[in-house]
Amino acid sequence: ETGVTQTPRHLVMGMTNKKSLKCEQHLGHNAMYWYKQSAKKPLELMFVYSLEERVENNSVPSRFSPECPNSSHLFLHLHTLQPEDSALYLCASSQDGGRQPQHFGDGTRLSIL
Amino acid sequence: KQEVTQIPAALSVPEGENLVLNCSFTDSAIYNLQWFRQDPGKGLTSLLLIQSSQREQTSGRLNASLDKSSGRSTLYIAASQPGDSATYLCAVPSGSARQLTFGSGTQLTVLP
Numbered sequence: 001e002t003g004v005t006q007t008p009r010h011l012v013m014g015m016t017n018k019k020s021l022k023c024e025q026h027l028g029h030n031a032m033y034w035y036k037q038s039a040k041k042p043l044e045l046m047f048v049y050s051l052e053e054r055v056e057n058n059s060v061p062s063r064f065s066p067e068c069p070n071s072s073h074l075f076l077h078l079h080t081l082q083p084e085d086s087a088l089y090l091c092a093s094s095q096d097g098g099r100q101p102q103h104f105g106d107g108t109r110l111s112i113l
Numbered sequence: 114k115q116e117v118t119q120i121p122a123a124l125s126v127p128e129g130e131n132l133v134l135n136c137s138f139t140d141s142a143i144y145n146l147q148w149f150r151q152d153p154g155k156g157l158t159s160l161l162l163i164q165s166s167q168r169e170q171t172s173g174r175l176n177a178s179l180d181k182s183s184g185r186s187t188l189y190i191a192a193s194q195p196g197d198s199a200t201y202l203c204a205v206p207s208g209s210a211r212q213l214t215f216g217s218g219t220q221l222t223v224l225p
Contacts, residue, residue, distance in 0.1 A: 004156075042117070043202070043215040056212060090156055099164070099206075101147055102213060104157040 003027050004105035006091050012111045013081065021076040021108045023091030029103070031096040032074040034066060037088040037107070049074060050096045078110075086112045115140045115207035119216035126193055127224050134188040134219045136203035141181045148177050148188050149202040151218070157202065161188070193223045 004025045013019050025032065034046040048056035049068040063085075065077040074091055088109050092102040116139045126132055136146070144165040149157040161170045161177040163186070170177050176189040186203055200220045204213040 006156075040217075042217050043204075043213075045212050048212070058212075092157075099145060101159045101162045103159060104149075106154075106156040109154070 003103050004091060004093055006089075006105035006108050008108060009106065010109045010111075012113060013078070014113050015081055015083075017081075018077070018079040020078065021089055021091075021110075023074040023076075023105055025072055025074075025091075025093040025103070027093055027103060029093040029095050030071050031094050032068060032071070033092040033094075033102065034074065034076050035090040035092065035104075037090060039087075043090065046076075081110075081112045083112050086110055115143075115205060115214045117203060117205060117214050117216040119201075119203060119219050121219060122217065123220040123222075125222040125224060128193060128195060130193050130223075131189070131191050132193055132221075134190070134201050134221070136186040136188070136216055138184045138186075138205050138214075140207065141184050143181065143205045143207075145206065146177075146179055146186050147204050147213070148175075148186075149204065151200045151202060153199075160201075190221075193221075195223045195225045197221060197223050 007022045031050045035043045037043050046060045047066045052068050063080050067075040088107045090107045092104045094100045094102040118137045120135045147162045148160045151157050163170045163179040174191040179186045200218040202218045204215045207214045
C-alpha cells in the first residue's frame with residue numbers, strides 16, 4: 001500500500017454537480033491536509049484536520065466541504081463549483097505538531113466545465 | 114506573513130553537472146524547512162527536511178543547507194541525471210505551524 005492514496009485521479013464535472021474527493025493514508029499519522037495547486041501558483045493550504053478535528057480553514061469558499069471521519073480518511077465534498085476551481089487537489093498527512101514532514105498523495109486533477 | 118521565493122523559476126543543464134537551487138523566506142522564525150520534488154501530474158515527494166538546529170541534510174546526491182539568519186536554503190544536486198528532471202519546491206511552516214508556505218518551485222530539466 002502506498003502511503004497516501006487519492007481517488008479519483010481525474011474528475012470532470014459540471015458546475016451544478018456534486019462530487020467528493022477521497023484521501024486515505026496508511027502511515028499512522030494523526031493530521032491530514034487538503035491543498036489546492038493551480039497553474040502558475042504556489043500550493044495553497046485549504047484545510048487541516050488534527051485528531052479528526054478541523055483546526056485550520058484558510059478562507060475557503062463554502063462550496064468546498066471537508067470531512068474527516070477518522071484519522072485515516074479525509075474527504076472533500078464539492079458542489080456548485082466554478083471554472084476557477086479547476087486545479088490539482090492534493091492531500092497530505094503527517095504526525096501532528098508541525099515539526100514532522102508532510103507526505104503527499106498524487107492528487108486529483110479536477111476540471112470544471 | 115511568510116513569503117517563500119525560489120530562484121530560478123526554470124533551469125536546464127546537461128547531464129553530469131552539479132547544480133544549486135535557491136529558496137528564500139521572509140520570516141526567519143522557522144523551525145524547519147522541507148524540500149520536495151514534483152513530477153508532472155503527480156503529487157509531492159519529500160526529499161529532505163532540515164530542522165532549524167541543523168545547517169545541512171544529505172540524502173544520496175542531494176544536500177540541503179539552511180541559513181536561518183539570512184532566510185535562505187539551497188538544494189545542491191551532484192552529478193545530475195535526466196531522471197532528476199522535475200519541479201523542486203521548498204516549504205516552511207508558518208502561522209499555526211501546521212501550515213506550510215510553499216515557493217513557486219524551480220522546474221529542472223537535465224538533458225541527456
